[in-house]
Amino acid sequence: MNSKSERRLVYGILGCALVLMVLGFITISNTFCVDASMFSGKKWQVILDDLQVKENNSAVKSIVNKYDKYDVSVLLKSYGEETSFDIAIDNTGDLDAILSEGTLLSYNDYTIGVSDLTGEEYHLSDYIDYRITYVSDNSANNIKKNETPRVGDTLKSNTRNMVNIEIRYKDVSNLTEDQLYVLTNELAKTEIDGHEYWALKVELEIEFNYEEL
Numbered sequence: 467m468n469s470k471s472e473r474r475l476v477y478g479i480l481g482c483a484l485v486l487m488v489l490g491f492i493t494i495s496n497t498f499c500v501d502a503s504m505f506s507g508k509k510w511q512v513i514l515d516d517l518q519v520k521e522n523n524s525a526v527k528s529i530v531n532k533y534d535k536y537d538v539s540v541l542l543k544s545y546g547e548e549t550s551f552d553i554a555i556d557n558t559g560d561l562d563a564i565l566s567e568g569t570l571l572s573y574n575d576y577t578i579g580v581s582d583l584t585g586e587e588y589h590l591s592d593y594i595d596y597r598i599t600y601v602s603d604n605s606a607n608n609i610k611k612n613e614t615p616r617v618g619d620t621l622k623s624n625t626r627n628m629v630n631i632e633i634r635y636k637d638v639s640n641l642t643e644d645q646l647y648v649l650t651n652e653l654a655k656t657e658i659d660g661h662e663y664w665a666l667k668v669e670l671e672i673e674f675n676y677e678e679l
Contacts, residue, residue: 511559512621512676518552525549525633535673540633542594543656543663545641548634552601555629555674557621562679565619570598571631574669579652581644588648593636593666601628621676629674635666 514536519526526549530537540549557563578588599612607620609627621627638646649664656665 508560510561510678512555512557512563512674514553514672514674515556516554518554523549523551526551535671538670538672540668540670541656541658541665542633542635542668543658543665545635546637548632550630550632552628552630553672555621555627557623557625557676560623562623563621563676564679565615565617565621565674566677567675568617570615570672570674571596572671572673579648581648582651583647584644586644586648588645590666590668592645593641593649594668595634595636597632599630599632601630615674620679622679631670631672633668633670 512534514531514534517529517531517536517538519529525540525542525547526538527541528537528539536553538551542549573590575589575591578590578593580587597614599614600609601611603609603611604625604627606622606625607627609619615627615629619627641649653664655662657663658665
């Protein structure tokens with residue numbers, strides 16, 4: 467230990483140990499800079515629940531609840547017909563949530579036909595409209611009745627937001643002559659209660675994506 471080389475060796479070992487301690491401290495600090503809720507035993511539970519359809523609503527043909535989304539089959543038989551239903555979005559967990567995506571509803575936008583007159587191709591989306599709105603005010607979540615859900619809307623723990631979904635077969639006055647021509651010449655009629663209609667079948671997928679607030 468009296469030689470310079472031995473002292474350099476000791477200093478080098480101590481220096482390496484210090485560097486390893488610093489690196490170890492940084493690694494542990496970064497690991498624990500995560501959301502504390504991951505380790506607190508808190509529960510995440512945001513579900514779609516309680517889809518309500520009026521008793522005389524014959525347009526809704528089937529409903530499948532897949533826990534975090536709904537599949538709904540709708541048959542609109544004639545121009546101007548509309549159907550609507552309410553869905554409850556429940557946060558029964560311990561964590562506040564925020565709506566993270568703007569796409570809440572999708573459907574099978576199949577081809578109705580191609581116009582012999584213009585060559586234009588028309589799809590289901592050319593013949594229907596839909597809208598999604600909140601059913602009532604909710605002061606806890608700063609939700610207003612008739613507003614459209616948007617990214618950033620809150621759903622606090624142990625609260626519920628109710629939304630209404632409305633699907634409408636466009637009126638004749640809102641369709642062009644070309645659209646009507648394709649509809650009546652390309653779409654096969656559907657028999658309903660002994661009558662034939664140019665009915666539109668809509669397969670809806672309703673999903674509200676939330677993340678921790």
